Amino acid sequence: MKMRNPPVNSLSLEFLTELLISLEKLESDKAFHAIILTSDCPGIFSAGLDLMEMCGRDPTHYAEYWKAVQELWLRFYLSHLVVISAINGVNAAGGCLLALSCDYRVLADNPKYAMGLNETLLGIIAPFWFKDTLVNTVGHRTAERALQLGLLFPPAEALQVGMVDKVVPEDQVLSAARSELAQWLAIPGHARQLTKSLMRKPTADRLLKERDADIQNFVRFISRDAIQKALRVYLEKLKQKKT
Numbered sequence: 228m229k230m231r232n233p234p235v236n237s238l239s240l241e242f243l244t245e246l247l248i249s250l251e252k253l254e255s256d257k258a259f260h261a262i263i264l265t266s267d268c269p270g271i272f273s274a275g276l277d278l279m280e281m282c283g284r285d286p287t288h289y290a291e292y293w294k295a296v297q298e299l300w301l302r303f304y305l306s307h308l309v310v311i312s313a314i315n316g317v318n319a320a321g322g323c324l325l326a327l328s329c330d331y332r333v334l335a336d337n338p339k340y341a342m343g344l345n346e347t348l349l350g351i352i353a354p355f356w357f358k359d360t361l362v363n364t365v366g367h368r369t370a371e372r373a374l375q376l377g378l379l380f381p382p383a384e385a386l387q388v389g390m391v392d393k394v395v396p397e398d399q400v401l402s403a404a405r406s407e408l409a410q411w412l413a414i415p416g417h418a419r420q421l422t423k424s425l426m427r428k429p430t431a432d433r434l435l436k437e438r439d440a441d442i443q444n445f446v447r448f449i450s451r452d453a454i455q456k457a458l459r460v461y462l463e464k465l466k467q468k469k470t
C-alpha cells in the first residue's frame with residue numbers, strides 16, 4: 228500500500244477514508260495475507276493528521292474527522308493481516324501512530340527521516356490511545372519522555388529506543404520489509420492472528436469503550452481558542468520556513 232497524498236501525505240478526511248477503504252478491500256480478499264505500508268511522496272512517509280481538518284472548522288466536522296482517525300487506528304491496529312511499514316521518509320504524529328500500529332517497522336537510514344509523536348510541539352496533546360500505542364512499543368519511561376518533549380527520533384535513536392525494528396540503507400527499505408514478511412507468513416495464520424489479538428485487544432478496547440467520550444473530548448479540546456491559535460501559529464511557521 229503506497230500512500231500518495233502530496234505534498235506531505237497529511238491524513239485528511241478524504242485520505243483517511245481512502246486508506247480505510249483500501250484496507251477493508253485487502254482484508255476481505257482471502258488471497259491477501261499481508262500489507263507493506265510505504266509512501267509514494269519522496270522523503271516523506273506522513274506529516275500526520277491534516278492540520279487543515281483541525282483548524283477553523285465547526286464541531287460537527289471535528290467530530291466526523293476524529294471518528295475517522297479512530298476508525299483508521301482501530302482497523303490497522305487490529306488487522307488480521309500482517310502489516311509491515313517500510314518507512315521511507317519523515318514521519319510525524321498521526322503518521323507515526325500508523326507505523327506504530329504495524330506489526331514490524333523498517334526505517335530508511337537517512338538522518339532527515341525522524342519519527343515520533345511530536346504533538347506537544349504544536350501545543351496539543353497525544354490522545355490516550357496514541358500514548359498507549361507508543362508505550363506498548365517503547366515502554367513507559369521512553370514514551371513519557373518522548374511524549375512530553377515531542378521528540379522526533381532520527382533512525383539510529385528510533386532503533387535504539389525500539390520505535391523501529393530495523394534501519395537499512397534507503398534503497399533497501401522495501402526489500403528488507405519483504406524479507407521480514409517471509410518470517411511472519413511462515414507462522415500458521417490462525418495462531419499468529421489470535422496472538423496478535425491477545426496482545427492488542429486490551430489497548431483497543433480502552434478506546435472502543437469510550438469512543439464517543441473521546442470524540443467529545445477531542446471536539447472540546449480542539450475548539451478552544453487557545454488551541455486554534457496555537458495550530459494557526461504552527462501552520463504559519465511551516466509556511467514561513469519556505470521564505
Ligand SMILES: CC/C=C\C/C=C\C/C=C\CCC/C=C/C(=O)SCCNC(=O)CCNC(=O)[C@H](O)C(C)(C)COP(=O)(O)OP(=O)(O)OC[C@H]1O[C@@H](n2cnc3c(N)ncnc32)[C@H](O)[C@@H]1OP(=O)(O)O
Nearest residue numbers: 237274275276277278279319320321351444445448465466
Ligand atoms: C484535556 C484534553 C483531553 C482530551 C484531548 C483529546 C484529544 C487531543 C487533541 C488533539 C490530538 C491531535 C493529534 C494530532 C496529531 C497530528 O498528527 S498533528 C500533525 C503533526 N505533524 C507535524 O507536526 C508535521 C508538520 N509538517 C512538517 O514538519 C513538514 O511539513 C514536513 C517535515 C513533514 C515536510 O517538510 P517540507 O518537505 O519542507 O514541506 P513543507 O513543510 O513545506 O510542507 C508542504 C505543505 O504541506 C503543509 N503541511 C505540512 N504538514 C501538514 C499537516 N500535518 N497538515 C496539513 N498541512 C501540512 C505545509 O503547510 C505546506 O503547505 P503550503 O505552504 O505548501 O501551502
